[in-house]
Amino acid sequence: MGPLVVYEVITENTNLFLAFFIGIGFGFVLEQAGFSSSRKLAGMFYGYDTVVLKVFFTGAITAMLGLLFFSLFGWVDLSLIYVNETFVHSAILGGVVMGAGFIMGGFCPGTSFCGAAIGKIDAWVFIIGLFIGVFIFGEGYSLWEDVYKAGFLGSPRISEYFGISEGLTVLLVIIAAAFMFWGGEWAEKKFPREDY
Amino acid sequence: MEKKTVKPYMNPYLAGVLLGLVVLAANVISGRGLGASGAVKSAIVASVETIAPAHAEAKTFYNSYGEAHGSNPLNSWLVYQMLGVVVGGFLSGIISHRLTWKVEHNPKITSRRRLIFALAGGILFGLGSQFGRGCTSGSALSGMAVLSLGGFISMAAIFGTAFMLAYFFRKLWI
Numbered sequence: 001m002g003p004l005v006v007y008e009v010i011t012e013n014t015n016l017f018l019a020f021f022i023g024i025g026f027g028f029v030l031e032q033a034g035f036s037s038s039r040k041l042a043g044m045f046y047g048y049d050t051v052v053l054k055v056f057f058t059g060a061i062t063a064m065l066g067l068l069f070f071s072l073f074g075w076v077d078l079s080l081i082y083v084n085e086t087f088v089h090s091a092i093l094g095g096v097v098m099g100a101g102f103i104m105g106g107f108c109p110g111t112s113f114c115g116a117a118i119g120k121i122d123a124w125v126f127i128i129g130l131f132i133g134v135f136i137f138g139e140g141y142s143l144w145e146d147v148y149k150a151g152f153l154g155s156p157r158i159s160e161y162f163g164i165s166e167g168l169t170v171l172l173v174i175i176a177a178a179f180m181f182w183g184g185e186w187a188e189k190k191f192p193r194e195d196y
Numbered sequence: 197m198e199k200k201t202v203k204p205y206m207n208p209y210l211a212g213v214l215l216g217l218v219v220l221a222a223n224v225i226s227g228r229g230l231g232a233s234g235a236v237k238s239a240i241v242a243s244v245e246t247i248a249p250a251h252a253e254a255k256t257f258y259n260s261y262g263e264a265h266g267s268n269p270l271n272s273w274l275v276y277q278m279l280g281v282v283v284g285g286f287l288s289g290i291i292s293h294r295l296t297w298k299v300e301h302n303p304k305i306t307s308r309r310r311l312i313f314a315l316a317g318g319i320l321f322g323l324g325s326q327f328g329r330g331c332t333s334g335s336a337l338s339g340m341a342v343l344s345l346g347g348f349i350s351m352a353a354i355f356g357t358a359f360m361l362a363y364f365f366r367k368l369w370i
Contacts, residue, residue, distance in 0.1 A: 002223075002224040002227070003223065003224060003225065003227030003228075004224065004226070005225065005226050010225070015225070015273065016271070016272075016273060016276050017276070018226070019222075019273045019276040019277040019280065020276045020280040021280060022218060022225070022226075022230070022277055022280060023276065023277035023278060023279060023280020023282075023283070023284060024281070024283050024284035024287070025214075025218040025280075025284060026215070026218050026230055026280065026281050026284060026333075027281035027282060027284025027286075027287075027288070028284035028287055028288045029206075029211055029214045029215045029218060029284075030215070030281070030284075031284070031285040031288035031292075032205065032206040032214075032288050032292070033206055033211035033215070034206075034208075036285060036294070037300060038300055038314075039300060039301075039302065039369065042368070042369040043369075044358075045358050045359055045369075046362060046369055046370050048370070051205070051208045054209055054212055055208045055209075055211050055212040055215060056332075056336075058208070058209050058211075058213055058215070058216065059216040059219060059337060060219075060337055061212075061216065062212065062213050062215070062216020062219075062220070063216040063217075063219035063220045063223070063337075063338075063341035064340070064341055066217070066220035067341065070220070075224070076223070078342075081342055082227055082228045082229070082342070083339075083342045083343075084229075084329065084334075084335060084338070084339040084342070084344040084346045084347050085329065085346060086345045086346035086349065087329065087346070090327040090328065090329070091327075091329070091353065092349060092353050093327050093328075094324045094326070094327030094329070094350070095324070095349065095350045095351075095354045095356075095357065096353050096357045097321075097323055097324030097327060098320070098321050098324035098328060098332070098354045098357075099324075099354045099356065099359075099360075100317075100320050100324075100358075100361055101317040101318065101319070101321030102317065102354060102358045103357075103358040103361045104313045104316050104317035104320065104365060105313060105314050105315075105316065105318050105321060106313075106314065106317065106368075107314070107317070107321075108232070108321060108331055108333070108354075109321060109325060109331045109333065110230070110232035110281065110331065110332065110333040111332075112318070113232065113278060113281050113282055114281060114282075114284075114285035115300075116282070117281070117282045117285030117286040117289060118285060118289030118294050118296070119289075119296050119298065120299075120300055121297060121298065121299045121311070122299050122300055122301065122310055122311060122314040123314075125311045125315050126314045126315070126317060126318035127236075127318060128315060128318060129314065129315045129316065129321070129322060130233070130319075130325075131239070131322065132318070132319045132322060133318060133320060133323035133324070133325070134236050134237050134322040134323070134325070134326060135240050135244075135322075136322075136323055137322070137326035137327070138240060138257040138326075139255070141256055141257035142255075142256065144327070148326075148327060153345065156345045157342070157343040157344060157345065158344070158345045158347075158348050159343055161345050166343060170343075173340075181209075193370070
C-alpha cells in the first residue's frame with residue numbers, strides 16, 4: 001500500500017535515496033524528449049514545435065490515470081498524497097511572472113538543469129538567474145508577504161471545486177488534451193521550421 | 197576520432213507516458229510529486245544561513261524554512277531528486293551523443309543577446325516560482341497529476357502568459 005514512505009514500507013533515508021533515482025528518470029526522459037533545447041521548448045509558443053504540449057499533457061494524463069487506477073486497486077491511498085495548496089492571487093501572479101521568464105529565457109527550472117547537464121551554456125546562465133530570482137524573493141519577502149498569503153482556498157482538487165467526480169475530471173482533461181494535440185500537429189505543419 | 201551522429205529525440209507521446217510514470221512513481225513511493233525550483237530555494241536558504249547566519253535568523257523567508265524543514269536545507273527530497281535530474285540528463289546526453297558545450301540560439305541573434313535574455317528569464321522564473329509555490333514541474337505538472345486546483349491555475353497562467361508575450365519576443369526565437 002502506498003505511499004510507501006507514509007506507510008513506513010521504506011524509511012525516510014531510503015525515501016531520499018530513491019528521490020535520486022526518480023530524478024534520474026525525470027532528467028533522462030526530459031533530455032530524451034528534447035527538453036534540454038531552449039529552441040525546441042520555445043517552439044511551443046510559435047507553433048513550429050509543440051513537443052512541450054505533447055509531453056506535458058501526456059505526462060499529466062498518464063499520472064492522473066495511474067493514480068486513479070492505483071487508488072481503485074487499493075495500491076495507493078490518495079488521501080495521503082500531497083495536494084498542492086491553492087493561493088489564488090499568488091498562483092496567478094507567480095504564473096504570469098514565470099510565463100514571462102519562460103518566453104524570455106526559453107527554459108523552466110527543471111529543463112534548465114537538464115540542458116546544463118549536456119553542456120548548454122544558456123541553461124547555466126538561466127540557472128544563475130533562478131538563484132538570483134529566488135534570492136530577490138527571499139530578501140524582499142516582507143514586501144509581498146500579504147500578496148503571497150492572500151486568496152487561500154486550502155488544498156482543493158479541481159474536481160471538488162467544481163463538484164464533479166475525479167474520473168469525469170480526468171476524462172475532460174483527456175478530451176481537452178486530444179484537441180490540443182490535434183491543434184499542435186496542425187500548427188507544426190502550418191508553421192514549419194527548418195532543422196534547428 | 198569518428199564523428200558520432202546525434203540521435204533523434206524520442207517520440208513526444210512516448211516521452212510523455214514515461215514522464216507520467218515518473219510522476220506516478222514519485223507519488224506512490226514518496227507521496228509527493230516532482231519539482232525543481234524547490235531545490236534552488238533549499239540551496240539559497242542553505243547559502244544565506246552559512247554566509248550570513250544573523251541575517252537568515254532575522255528574515256522570515258529563511259527562518260520559517262528552517263522551522264519547517266529541519267536543520268539542513270540541503271538534506272531534502274527535492275535536492276536529491278535534482279541531483280538525479282542532472283545525472284539522468286547527462287546519461288541521456290551520452291547515449292544520444294548530445295554532450296557539447298554551446299550557447300544554443302537563433303542564428304539571427306548573437307550569443308550575448310541570448311545569454312542576457314536567459315539570465316533575465318531565469319531571474320523572473322526564480323521569482324515567479326516562489327509566488328507560485330513551485331514551477332512548471334512542482335506546481336503545474338505534479339499539481340495537475342493530483343488534480344490540484346492550484347496546479348491547473350499555475351499551468352494556465354504560465355502557458356497563457358508565454359503565449360500572450362510570444363509576439364514581443366519573437367525575434368529571439370524565429
